Amino acid sequence: MADTAIIDVDGTLVDSNYQHTLAWFRAFRRFDVVVPVWRIHRSIGMGGDQLVPELVGEDFAERHGEDAQEAWVEEFDRLIDEVEPFEGARELLRTLGERGFTVVLASSGKPQHVDRFLDLLDARELCAGWTTSADADATKPSPDLLLNALRKVGGTSGVAVGDSTWDALAAGRADMPSVAVRTGGFSPEELQEAGAVHVAESLPELIAALDSTPLGSPS
Known part of the structure; x- marks a missing residue:
């Protein structure tokens, strides 16, 4: 026990899961990468350090991972008032x-x-x-x-x-x-x-x- x-x-x-999903979709799109929303949802629950390489690969994560996470924060901040x-x-x-x-x-x-x-x-x-x-x-x-x-x-x-x-x-x-x-x-x-x-x-x-x-x- x-x-x-x-x-x-x-x-x-x-x-908040669907707000996170949309925020990641918009964050990736800033880098001209379009990830299907359903795939992003399947990875929600991972932290950004795991989610980025999972969805867009290690090469993207190495080159843009930190910037993508910062973009996600900015996008999620626009949606956070909708979380209940x-x-x-x-x-x-x-x-x-x-x-x-x-x-x-x-x-x-x-x-x-x-x-x-x-x-x-x-x-x-x-x-x-x-x-x-x-x-x-x-x-x-x-x-x-x-x-x-x-x-x-x-x-x-x-x-x-x-x-x-x-x-x-x-x-x-x-x-x-x-x-x-x-x-x-x-x-x-x-x-x-x-x-x-x-x-x-x-x-x-x-x-x-x-x-x-x-x-x-x-x-």
């Missing part, structure tokens, strides 16, 4: 804390974006800590971010909650069980194949089913 609940932010607590919390987001954080978990948010987002979402969720009082892109050398599906989040709050073992296949893969590589919600647009089969031990349609459904997941009670 885990003592720490490590919760993804984008696509899990806030409805998912129903049940604060309730999930509060419920896990009441059940005795140490709750930490594991985001690879830019610090200014994470701050914005913390305010949107009014989540600071519900969490023991959170991460940003500054807290890991390699982002999901690397396990670094999850392991650093666990260390950041002094946890001994974690269970991860996310919305993408990349969250589940990162949890597996961190030797943690993972629970998934479909809020990121991935199918139950994809999430389970990536390693999620439980898949819920929504956060309210997950909250109602906590006792049948690794989030039932802390160790």
